[in-house]
Amino acid sequence: METVSRYSRNREAIQEYLLGTKEHPTADVVYHALKAKNPSVSLGTVYRNLNQLAEQGRILKLSMDDGSEHFDGNPLPHHHFTCRMCGRVLDLDLDPDILKDLNDAASADFNGVIEGHSIYFYGLCSLCKK
Amino acid sequence: METVSRYSRNREAIQEYLLGTKEHPTADVVYHALKAKNPSVSLGTVYRNLNQLAEQGRILKLSMDDGSEHFDGNPLPHHHFTCRMCGRVLDLDLDPDILKDLNDAASADFNGVIEGHSIYFYGLCSLCKK
C-alpha cells in the first residue's frame, strides 16, 4: 500500500508550523493554527498529514500519560517532560551514555529484542514550581 | 471531594483478576473477563473501579505509545515492554542504579522539579523475533 506523496500546501504548512514552535501541540491546536491562515482546512486533513509526517519520520508523535497525543517538529531522538500542574510539554536532553546503559540494562535478562524506548519525565516546570 | 470507599464485590473481582494474570489487559478485556462470571457488570463500573484502584495506587495504569490504556495488577514501580508485532505488554525489571542515574541526568540542566518518569521499551518479544 505504498503511496507516492505529492506536494501539498497543507502538509508543508503543518510541518512549518511545528518547526516554528517550541511547544508540542495537539492535533487540535495545529488545526486551529492552520485555520487562522486558511479557514478552509479540515480537521481530517490535519490528522492525515500529521500521521503521514510522523510515519515518514519527519515529525514525532508523543503519546502522553494522560492519553492525549502531542506532536513535535523535531524528529531527532530526544526526551520530554510534562508538567503535572500546567500540562506543558518541554524538551529535555539526556546524556547519550545513560541511554546506552539503559538499553543494555533492559536487554540483560530479556528474551526478545529491544529496539528502543520512550521516556516521559514528569514533575513541575520552572514556572509552576513557585 | 474525598469519598470513603466501601466494599464492592466488583472492585474486588477486578483487582483479583489483575493480580491473577501476568498480562496487562485493557479496560475492555477486564470487562469481558468479569462479564463471564457475572453477566450483569457494566462497562462503566469497570472503568470507574480501574481508575479508582489506580488513583489509590493499588494498580497501575499504563498509557501505551499507540494511545491505548492497559492496567497492571502490580503497583510496585517497574517497567514495560511492548512487542511491535503482537502488541503484548510484558514486565521488564531494571537495575535501580540506572534509574537513579537517569533522573539525575534529566535534572542536570532542567529548571523545574523532576518527580519521576515512565519508560516504555519496544521491539520484538521472544515469540515474535523468530
Added chain:
DNA sequence: GTGCTAATAGGAACTGTTATTATTATGCCA
C-alpha cells in the same frame, strides 16, 4: 493542454471513556 491519481473539505461514523440517573447494597448507629 489531457489524464491519472494524490490531496482536500466536509461531514458521517466509530472508539474509548466519562457522566447521568434510577436503583441496589453497604455499613454505621440506635
Added chain:
DNA sequence: TGGCATAATAATAACAGTTCCTATTAGCAC
C-alpha cells in the same frame, strides 16, 4: 436487629478524539 445515609451499581446517554467516506480539486507526467 432495623433504619438510614450514601457508596456502588447497571444501563444508557453524552462526549472527545480520531478515522473513514465521498465528491471535488489540484499536482504532475506526458
